[in-house]
Amino acid sequence: MIELSGIAKSFGRHPAVSDVGFALDKGVFAVLFGPSGCGKSTLLRMIAGLERPDHGTIAISGRLVSGDVHVPPESRQVGLVFQDLALFPNMTVAANIAFGLRGASGGSSRVEEMLKLLRLEPLRDRLPHELSGGEQQRVAVARSLAPDPDVLLLDEPFANLDAELRARVREELIEILKRTATTVIMVTHDREEALSAADELMVMIDGTLVQSGDSREVYEQPVNKEVGLLLGDGNLVEGLVRDEIVHCCLGEFPAMSHPDGACELFVRSEHIECSTDASLSARVVGGDYYGHDASASLLLADGTALSLRQAHGDLPIIGSQIGIRVSGPVCIFD
Amino acid sequence: MQTNRRSRVQAPAPLLIVCSLIGLLVLSPLVYLFIRAFEGGGFAETVSAIFGTDTLVYGLRSLGLAAVVAVASVSLSIMLACFTLADDLPFRRLCTILAVCPLAVPCYVGAAVYIGVFSPGGLLGGVTASLGLSPGWFSGFWASAFVLTMFVYPLAYLPIRAGLRRVDRSPYEAARMLGRSRLMAIRFGVLPQLRSSIVSGGLLVGLYALGEFGAVSLLRCNTFTRVIYIQYESAFDRTGAAVSSLALVGLIALVLLLGRWMRGTSYQDRGGRGVSPLKWNIGHWRWGAFLVCLCLVVLAIVIPLLSLFSWWGRGSGSIDASSGLVDPLVNSLFLALMAGVIVVVLSIPIALLATRYPSRLSGMIDRMSHIGFGLPGLVIGLSLVFVALRLVPAMYQSWFILILGYCVLFLALAIGPVRAGFEQASRTVDEAARTLGAGWWRRFRCLLLPVVRPGLFGAFLLVFISTSKELPCTLLLSPAGTHTLSTRVWQYTDEAMYAEASLPALALIFLSGVLVAILTWREELLEKS
Incomplete structure (x- = not known):
């Protein structure tokens, strides 16, 4: 469906994207996730044709659009929803949606279809500035979806919504997009958004694609500590591998196939839990209450600092000594 | 942060050529003034003339x-x-x-x-x-x-x-x-x-x-x-x-x-917020x-x-209304209209270049076109007299050279509001239209023009007002025997014919009064929306 290989782009002497390649099947909802400035928006703009890659090729539906040729954005069949939405301020909702439909594709019925799909029918004659944030969001998606693009690109589409609205709009839109079986690439730096939406999660750091795969797989088995910490809280402790066993301050774990020598262990904060019959003892030095969950800072006897996260709100008393144990998977890095 | 690192788009060659030509056109009188001043007796004499007597x-x-x-x-x-x-x-x-x-x-x-x-x-x-x-x-x-x-x-x-x-x-x-x-x-x-x-x-x-x-x-x-x-x-x-x-x-x-x-x-520069x-x-x-x-x-x-x-x-008995008021009024209106339209048209490519394709060259062209901002009408008028007499004598004291003078004088005035209009047009809106398959003409007509139109109109009004009031350039360059309101007022007052001067003067005040009122009222409206 869409295939990138060896894509690189630099601005001046500053490399923004280097050697990125991936392929997505039709109907996949992919998420490009990474910290701000990691090059994910630039990658998206190259797929849209708004930037021209320095190296590499992009093919959409089997047609080469970037590489030796450069197909301009207006003839690419790619939809793009901008972070600032970029609705046409002087056009009504219906006119915005109809803008990309020219002649052949049976304009007005398609507009009706889109208005219905995104529940915009009562708002058809409004101007963009008369809409709420969530409504504007839906118009932007309807406008990009109307010409039935081969790929729909979303550039941090929910970034400008306030927190409460954001979750609702996001769920609703993702549900609609999945129903229409559109191939989607969404860029975000919000971990919750990335993990919940992605069929295929692609993590980008410093212009390179570091890991991609199923959300759960990426979350539980990050390829390095950067990816691990980017997707959620965790603890890094030093360890030593000997005879296929890792020894560290948290105990002993199977080393998988890691060679002998020094290593780092990564344990998610929620995979450390309080337990009365544990062999490990830690002192509670601080805690934060978040409502739906809570976290605590712990100090082991040897001075190692750990963080713990638990779903229920009854935190251990600060200053007390508690028993802990590791309850989930442990990742081992070099 | 991310937007700053976008690649700079090279300006299309036709636009660059058009803008350079406009810049040269505006710069030419000043260049010629230099040539003319140093031509007569060489450098030393010119310097002694400047610091002399x-x-x-x-x-x-x-x-x-x-x-x-x-x-x-x-x-x-x-x-x-x-x-x-x-x-x-x-x-x-x-x-x-x-x-x-x-x-x-x-x-x-x-x-x-x-x-x-x-x-x-x-x-x-x-x-x-x-x-x-x-x-x-x-x-x-x-x-x-x-x-x-x-x-x-x-x-x-x-x-x-x-x-x-x-x-x-x-x-x-x-x-x-x-x-x-x-x-x-x-x-x-x-x-x-x-x-x-x-x-x-x-x-x-x-x-x-x-x-x-x-x-x-x-x-x-x-x-x-x-x-x-x-x-x-x-x-x-x-x-x-x-x-x-x-x-x-x-x-x-x-x-x-x-x-x-x-x-x-x-x-x-605090962004105007908060x-x-x-x-x-x-x-x-x-x-x-x-x-x-x-x-x-x-x-x-x-x-x-x-x-x-x-x-x-x-x-009132002694005034000849036709040569004292009607003819000059018609001439003034015609000139102001022409100058307004032409200057606004010339300002569009310059503003487009400066806002969409910023580079060292486009900055230079932008500064070049602002030359009229500081130069008095008298100086520009004089240099155009020299240009016309030397290069195309047939153009001397023709409407054409007069309007050229207004262009040099007022181009800077028009670029401001036109540029502000272009700056309001968001870049992502243009990109969104591109991804939806719209070519440059459709993007210009449907998206850019509606946003820029108030700016164009404001620029036109500014040039119109300034042209109808302008005196020295008009005095030097207007065809022999034809008069505008401003030259009439000047001529009559110079000859102490106050009664005759009153009519064109009143017409001028009325005309620019109405236009200034429209302009301020429009700005109030724009500020509100």
């Missing part, structure tokens, strides 16, 4: 006049801005609007009026007689300073009022909270924020006074501009006129540099403040209108 005296007088007018206008403007932004000024809205109105009276009309007012038989002719002053006492340096200040100060008032309105009160309040007196808090908390608008207002007025020709000529004040015109007109000393013009250009450059140095660092404006009251003195505003209105609007109407009434 009276040139230095005229230069100092011009600078002095500009300085006096600038300081007076800025002081007056600060006072008026404080009054009209105070919460308790009586008839505040009315005063706000009336304070801009003197702009509708061209300087030379103001000068003509005051010469007439103080002449025997004029509105205040009795004052002249009873004080035992000679009949022509209202002339020279101080009379020019008075007239210029009276009718040009709105150029400073507008930016200063806008600046005062944007002042953030928190530095002032912080200074008060830290134990400073009210005066010191204004000194440290308010003035730094106002500095930039005060300097640009003063600079605008100073440059205007430096290049003003009509009023100083009528008032017989021997500044550079008057001397240049006399050299050109009576002695036919063309090289002398070119050398003096060049010296004037040098003075202007000096003043611009001075302005740049005085402006220093700008403290105003600013809570300063509020104040006048208190006991508010009726006094109102009286001051009233006085100004009387001096700058009531007296001119009254005396113009009385002259008209007195001489």
